[in-house]
Amino acid sequence: MIAVSTDINTPQIPSMKAILGAAKKPVQVWSPADIGLNSVSAYSTQQVAAPKQRERQRVVIEGDGEEQIAAFVENLRKII
Structure with a gap:
């Protein structure tokens, strides 16, 4: 595997x-x-396969700004 940062070159x-x-x-x-x-x-x-389809998940967060931010951060923590 070769990994290169986007900062390696400035294209003309x-x-x-x-x-x-x-x-x-x-x-x-x-x-x-x-x-x-x-x-x-x-x-x-050797093999050709499509990735497994995952059902999309939608979360609607209601409340005032601070409650929405707290709920959003909590949802991110569950995912990560």
Whole structure:
């Protein structure tokens, strides 16, 4: 696993000229043979599964501001 923070780089925003120029350039497509690989897949799919669906939960907190905040914090503590 590799993890990288978003602070690692500040991306440069391309100019309009660079964007339009990139749209005109041809796209190079390589086959596996072009880069020295055989055409057999380098991986195999073992299983494809969708995550289990969970029922959404909605909580309506009533009361004045302080009571609502206290109830909200209590609900967060139960989840975490």
